[in-house]
Amino acid sequence: MTASGAAAFVGDDHWFDDGLYTSVTELAHRSPGPLDTAISLWSAYGLALFGALLLAVWWRARRPASGARDATGPARAMLALAAPVVVLAAFVVNSALKSLLREQRPCRTLHVVTVEACPALGDWSLPSNHAVIAAAAATVLFFTDRRLAALAVPAALLMAASRVWVGAHYPHDVALGLAVGVLVSWPLMTAARRTAPLAGRLRKTRLRPLVARR
Template sequence: MHTSTMETAGQLPFDRSWFLHVNSFARSTPWLHAPARVWAEYGVVVFAALLLWSWWSARGRRDPKAVAAALWAPLGTVLAVGLNQLVGGAVDEARPYAVLPHVLVLVSRTSDFSFPSDHAVMAGSVAAGIFVANRRLGVVAAVAALAMCATRVYVGAHFPGDVIAGALFGALVTLAGWLLVHRVLVRLVEALAGTPLRIFVSAGPATAPGQLESP
């Protein structure tokens, strides 16, 4: 059950003051409302495009580890977001506008949990997964993740602790999962390189198992 007090279960000590400072900044920057709202609500499309770009790039390089990492990134993200439903449901923190009714809110209000932020979990997970496959593209994804976290607070949807915890949780789940499954995934990619399904793991001709490698 949501609490109506400021000291909710998942909140960190700085959450209220940081959130109010950001909300005050939002009130004074109406020119930023529209782009922040669009990114906070629809930026997920960009993360999907980055995942696709990561896979396409790894496939073109014919690097089995990079391809495996690029394929794991979306799977790790789904896993992280799924686990976050359990964590968020257990903590059951109220949204900022539920405990601070007079704050500026730029997005539709919801009644679901606030901590950890699903959007931040997704962003952190995607950034970590892509970084393993392609470091340069991973930096781009990390910047996008920071922007997602910042805008989710800016639009009034989350406290700062919600997005910090969410991004870290998403990254940890994806990286831990990669450590556990990467050997199996790399072998699978190498095996697929010699089958009709090679179009998913290599831009080149079919190769014998274990022969797929970067040029």
């Protein structure tokens, strides 16, 4: 289903949340420059935080089990290794959805003033890649380290909101992106729990550093 077809229930080239998108971008236009700059920087580079958190959870998982409640020992190490693969899988699924839905960017259809330059024609909007990656990262961290997840969850919501603020996405783009990130990564991480026995085997090979510190 294309974006034009999906939007037919509201009107040609219009969505139910056009007004909300316009209100947010107008608020951004009236906001102080430093605030817009900070949100724009987070929108552009904030995904690096999630990468750092995934690296941190892998590093922590290689420590000897210490009674952590989330996942301990071999199970935690294998989940930490699976985490970036699961996030990548969520991104791939989302890219396929983008190609299928083919929704044009709101800054192209509504012609509003935005904080960031509007992406080129054909750079599809639905669902938001940033929201998908952030939500998937937060989900895998929920499985591996609840303390880091407590940071990642609000960060994912802020990432989604920032994409609307800078004008790159409709609210429904980021909402669906968050949903896709969770719905793809949750069952994959649940399945990854079954790989825990592989950690014991890896510890006996040259790949030991992947699951345990020497």
